[in-house]
Amino acid sequence: MEPDITKPDEAEKAEGKSVERDGANREGPQEGNAAAQPVSPVNRPVRRDGTISDHRLSSVSRRELLKLSPLLLLGAFAIPSLQEPLLKKGLGFSDWASGRLFRRGHLAPTFADSEVTPFEKFPINDYDVDDPGVIFENWTLTVGGAVQRPGDYKLDQIKTLARFRQNTRHVCVEGWDVIGRFGGAKLSDFLSMIGADTSARFVTVACADDYYESLDMATALHPQTLLCYEMYDQPLTRKHGAPLRLNIPTKIGYKQAKYLTELKVTNVLEKVGYWEDQGYSEFYGL
């Protein structure tokens, strides 16, 4: 850092002019001296003789302090009317970065059966009711949007697709995590079954408890994203989202919607998700 103290900069040059004028006033009686010591302190805080005048130090210090003033911009976060949009921007940037970090082929870690959290210790989390009282006999998944074969799909139709089982980590936005065993059909297989336009941007779901969620298409097509009808090799229990839920090991817990009733492929989101619309991250990829 040594050059800093003698390096002139623009601001100092500008100020130098006024100093020069002061110097000119002083110069008259001491011409000889000036010749012997051609120090021009005008644009250097430190003079050649290694000293600095007290006035110069004060003005340089003041200017250096002013250079920190851009920090005051952060004060915008304290202004109520600006705070919310700024934080939204920040969260939006995080979501954008999350999207960039997502890799289609990258699999979430899977775990041995011995590492799986016991079923009774897998938390039941919902925003409203544990059991919205789905009548299984009448249940269908209503498919719509950018698909070739819209309509009501029965669970048995979904079960005709290849079944996959995986031990993956379920991470809640609150901070807790469990390793669960999930089984079901790949959402990507189901999207082929219904003839979905996979160039569309989103897959949205609605639930029997009025919960709703959305997924970016890349995540919907991820090989570990399941339309899940089994946990721990047993049919889903009501409290865990029977008869059909999402299991997305690359996403945060609140994306794993339960008690699915509708699925739509779309380019436009009217609303993002129950928690997202209250201010949580829209993408929240793990």
Next chain:
Amino acid sequence: MSGSVVEIVRIRGEETEAIGRAAYEHPLVVRLCHWLNAISLFVLVGSGLQIFRAFPSFGAKIPQKDLLNWPKAFAIGGWLGGALQWHLTFMWIYIATGLVYLGYQIFSGNYRQVLFTHRDIPGVWPMVRHYFFFGPKPEVREAYNPLQKHAYTTAIGLGVLSVLTGLAIWKPVQLSWLAWLMGGFHWARLWHFLVMWAILAFVFGHLVMVILHGWNNFVSMLTGWKKDPEY
């Protein structure tokens, strides 16, 4: 180096009178980074503790045993979603500040002012003896003594760790190798928490020393110039 001490002179007509000494200790980039870091750290700790309130434990969810119930008054964000907004916004400021700081220090060579190296080891004990056991004060030769260099070097390392542990929690799948290094998501969360307390311990000691070292020392982090340095 930081040892460029100059005389402060008062000029009266033809007379110049030495009235003190000064040294330019902190380049603008370092000062900007210092205060940006202080602000973002404040927000990250406050919002982090609010996030922690949502699940104040490092054990299982069932049964849940709370480690400590952090008071809401000492947290930022008001609720989990709000705290996450603050955290996920200021983490970028924190990371960017850290990268600019490290880049500047390395490429300008200014890192020599704070980096603790093997050459500082012999000076550690005399300094400890002075601070804690009323030993004689070792001669001050540069801006930071060996203990200070040790503290600042450790703090910078903790800053890097805070980012790495945080990234492991934020992206335990895409950065699964990072989470794996820390023993998985569950442990990464604990490391992140512990690194925060280590940083807070540094900040506490730092503030105590700033108060003890007086006004000129504090001003130097604002203007860059320290009046009457000890070296």
